[in-house]
Amino acid sequence: MVGITTNVGERARVVALREEGVEMNEIxxxxxxxxxxxxxxxxxxxxxxxxxxxxxxxxxxxxxxTLIRRSVIKNPFVTSIEIKKEYPELLKDVSERTVRHRLHRDLNLRAHRAARKPTLTKAMKRKRLEFCAKYKD
Structure with a gap:
């Protein structure tokens, strides 16, 4: 009903008629x-x-x-089972799946693996040192 233009008097008349108990169709x-x-x-x-x-x-x-979040931030590789074992009294009635739901849905901490990066070889390290020495000034 966007775009209905009525003046204040017309609105007041509609409200007054309704308060008198007049039916919608009659109004x-x-x-x-x-x-x-x-x-x-x-x-x-x-x-x-x-x-x-x-x-x-x-x-x-x-x-x-908050405690679950701290555990994951402190150790990003901790599992939901380990978190449950870390706080046995707090999480005794909570399943591992619920812990994962809290991390994923409520705390916005998504499960992911770190990217694998190649190790630096001796030649790479030597080239980096040469580059740094060349442009140090």
């Missing part, structure tokens, strides 16, 4: 507007707000999530 006929416009003016077409908490309650708290 639309009296005002000379469509039923959808009357509904839009009254605000009856608003989408209801969703409930605050949908779904199951989380098994981990914000504090627990």
């Amino acid at each position: 639309a006929a009296r005002v000379g507007r469509g039923r959808a416009t009357v509904i839009h003016i009254l605000g009856d077409n608003q989408v209801p707000t969703p409930k605050a908490s949908l779904g199951a309650k989380k098994k981990t708290s914000k504090r627990t999530d």
